[in-house]
Amino acid sequence: MQFVDAHCHIDLYDNPLEELGHAEAAQVGVLAVTNAPFVFTACRDLVACQQDVWAAVGLHPELVGQYGHQVDELVEHLGETRFVGEVGLDYRVTDRETHQVQRAVFRQIVEACDRRGDTVMTVHSRGAEADVVSMIGELSKGTTILHWYSGAVKYLDVAQGQGSYFSVNSAMLASKNGRKLVSRMDRSRVLTESDGPFAIVRRRHASPRDIPWAIHRLADFWGEEPEAVRAIVMDNWAAVLKC
Template structure:
């Protein structure tokens, strides 16, 4: 069995390097997302030479009011990776126009055509699914994964028509909306994520050894999900180089 985890915050676990070794030992292809270019720089030397783990250069929208996007660092490291994330927009309740503008400017920048060719993005879109999709289309981003999608089905279908992927996590199996979203994702565009350590199971952070049983849970909704996910991930890796 070959497992994939397209979205995990390894550096938010108590012992990140030990967790990375656990992913390697279990041969789980993993996208290690970061929240800032500064964090990518911090982790680069230690986490960039794994076989199964890919370190992603990120700028999380939820930190945009505290940390200005360091464009110098982003440009310095963009050529060291084919994976960008976590990036996107988060228009949470009560967010002001200024904060939205900051997020939009940063997202437009990190997804711009000078950066996006041959790269895969893992995307945060909470409360801003329409705006995220519009920017991806505007910048002609070819390869993106909507992480833990929670928006309208109409926007999901438009994103799917553009060829974008969607990563499913176990928490989505626990809500009516989550199950409805899974049912509307084209099978050929489904991937898996843990979003660890944030998407917990029985209040416990998810670890690599939990992933086989989590795949089994998804298979109650998606037939042969393990084969589906691996096939889709392999296709996405090929597509990014075309």
């Protein structure tokens, strides 16, 4: 494994196994997030024979209204996986009346991760960065990765002080705000992600095989050689797995 995609919805591609084949050929390891507890088992079975692919149990904040009642199922799956995501809060595209339920569900997930102690949790925080960062700070002992962080610099600083990692994609590096945020991140905290198939890269759905390209974009941005940036990101991923 030469690269890592720390946030990819592999189960949502038309042909997940083909996508995983491309990832393997490109030497990209994949943290395969899911959006609801009832799909975790299928994703786990899908990736079971793959090397360097980790299935994560999740409950996407935009789906809490529909599947929030499955949070106990998510907690049960923590008996078999230390990888959690996509979870978190979203105040931007969700109805206000779901926010309280989102917080209750996320709190329950973070507390369960805390009891397990060695979880790696990939977290969505759009429009809800203050609450996400304060709940993680208050409750979490596991490792947290803020995925596609787009909030204020002040909460990024707090999250970084709490030991969170950040998974960065090429769309972030193409936006002014994204570049400002990435420039604020300590290099020892940066990982790469595709957020495929949702994110769009070069006018098509993003994929784990785009990660080498994201490394090149990050190298341009940092003014480093791609190989040096690749090595930094893989050291960071090794540190995450060791937690």
